[in-house]
Amino acid sequence: MTSAHSKLYSNDVSLVVVVVDTNPFFWAAAALPFADFFANLVHFVNSLLLLNHLNRVVVIAAGVSSCAYIFDSSDASPAGGVGVTATFDKASRKVEEFIAQDARATAGNGSVASANAASLLSGALSLALCWCLDIQRIFRSGTRHPQPRILCLQGSPDGPEQYVAVMNSIFSAQRSMVPIDSCIVGTQDSAFLQQASYITGGVYLKPQELNGLFQYLAAVFATDLHSRTFLRLPKTLGVDFRASCFCHKKTIDMGYVCSVCLSIFCKNQKKCSTCGSEFSRVMPDLNSMPDQSK
Ligand SMILES: [Zn+2]
Ligand SMILES: [Zn+2]
Structure with missing residues (x-):
């Protein structure tokens, strides 16, 4: 009976790392302002946490020159007196600090100055994988074995110079059975993320209408891995394998x-x-x- 119960838990628990593109060059020209985008993200993370009390969400910001953890839902325990709202306020301050810090790092780095600058996806994916492998290790010792997953919200173009590092992260995710979901908030498709989602069995989606971003996030990316077997999620039509x-x-x-x-x-x-x-x-x-x- 215990095993059936634990199996049920392991099936619908979501452990999600969200990688958020904070590239100022992209957001300066984007149709959706970053503040609105971030509000959608907060609602999405909140919904994930409300679905199951065992769900955990971590948010990683990917800037042009650096990346960093900006939110961890395990910091927001009602017992500890820190509510979810306070944690989100902290996260939005943290993301502002991160953007300012990343801008200073980019200004000091003469090689990145173009409006087409890519975000540091390779670094953010590595950070995300570290968290996933860590949480897999923690859950391995217990009775539940939920699979973590990664969701990349990217708008800026791919950086071809990150190809080797990104592919290594993708293959590492594949080996560890960590699906990489991708939601493209920019105008161009991402060949890196098409390959990432294809190889790891994640979902790749480029929403047509960014005003309805929360609906896309909630309907497609909030679904846990077990429920996905019963759903008809968007299929990638073509993958750029170059x-x-x-x-x-x-x-x-x-x-x-x-x-x-x-x-x-x-x-x-x-x-x-x-x-x-x-x-x-x-x-x-x-x-x-x-x-x-x-
Ligand atoms: Zn060459
Ligand atoms: Zn060789």
Whole structure:
């Protein structure tokens, strides 16, 4: 009986890490002001916490030059005298502080100054995974084994220079069975997050109407992993599987792959810059491959 009860708990408990894009370059030009977006997020997090008292939510801000934890629902225990409202007030102050701090870091970093600057998704995903693996370890010792998941709310474009780090995080999430959900609040699709959700079995969604953001979040992303098996959630229509070359961090359609370490290059190399393998034969030119059918 105990096992059935604990199984029920483990089925509908949600342990969620929300990665929030706070990139000021994106939000300055976005259709939805950041304050409105943040209000939607607070309602969403609150709804998640109300669904089940065992649910836990952590919010991580991803800026241009840095990322940080800004909210942890375990800090808001009614017994401890700190209510959820107070914790959200603290979170909104924390996110403002974070944005200011990140802006100073970006100003000091001469390499990022363009309006097309990407957010530090790779760093935020790593932080999110650390929390997920940590919570998996905590629950492993008990009778309940709920699976944590990650939700990325991204608006700014992908940073091709983060390709390797992002893919490593995606594969690590896949191995740990942590689904990565993606909700795109910008105008462009994200190839990184399409791949992340596809590979980890998460949901990828680019809402048509951002004014109804809360409805999308509540109807699609609030559902726990067990309930998802009974629902018809949005399916990704196409995934952009293009990779970035390791030499110039450019997105490429076709490239050369090291047969030893699988590093990707846009041009023919004599030696792999990642693992040092020397290629004895010149690799064939991809555009003049011999026709195998003859
Ligand atoms: Zn290259
Ligand atoms: Zn190699």
